[in-house]
Amino acid sequence: MSLHVGNDFVLSSKQIVAVLKWNSNEGDVFYKGQANSQVADRVRKIGTGPYRAAVLCTKGTLYLSPSNVTTLVRRLNKQGKFFMALEE
Numbered sequence: 001m002s003l004h005v006g007n008d009f010v011l012s013s014k015q016i017v018a019v020l021k022w023n024s025n026e027g028d029v030f031y032k033g034q035a036n037s038q039v040a041d042r043v044r045k046i047g048t049g050p051y052r053a054a055v056l057c058t059k060g061t062l063y064l065s066p067s068n069v070t071t072l073v074r075r076l077n078k079q080g081k082f083f084m085a086l087e088e
Contacts, residue, residue: 001013001014003055003075003079004075006067007046009047009063011057013079013081016057016076017056018056019069020053020056022051043062046063047065049064052066052067052068053072
């Protein structure tokens with residue numbers, strides 16, 4: 001199965017470890033402040049933002065998605081994957 005995470009980008013649902021809420025203002029500071037190129041290579045931006053969710057995959061790659069966390073979790077739950085959206 002696959003998960004559409006925004007802007008015609010699809011991930012295999014088998015690779016997904018976690019779907020996290022992403023605050024775009026704090027996240028941009030995190031992304032710009034990365035000094036380690038290995039970490040920067042593992043962060044992928046989908047579209048132009050603002051980013052509302054971060055999808056962590058098994059190989060340590062973090063995808064920043066413009067989709068809402070609740071939407072992504074609902075899509076995964078329809079596939080039989082059981083994720084929970086935790087709101088602050």
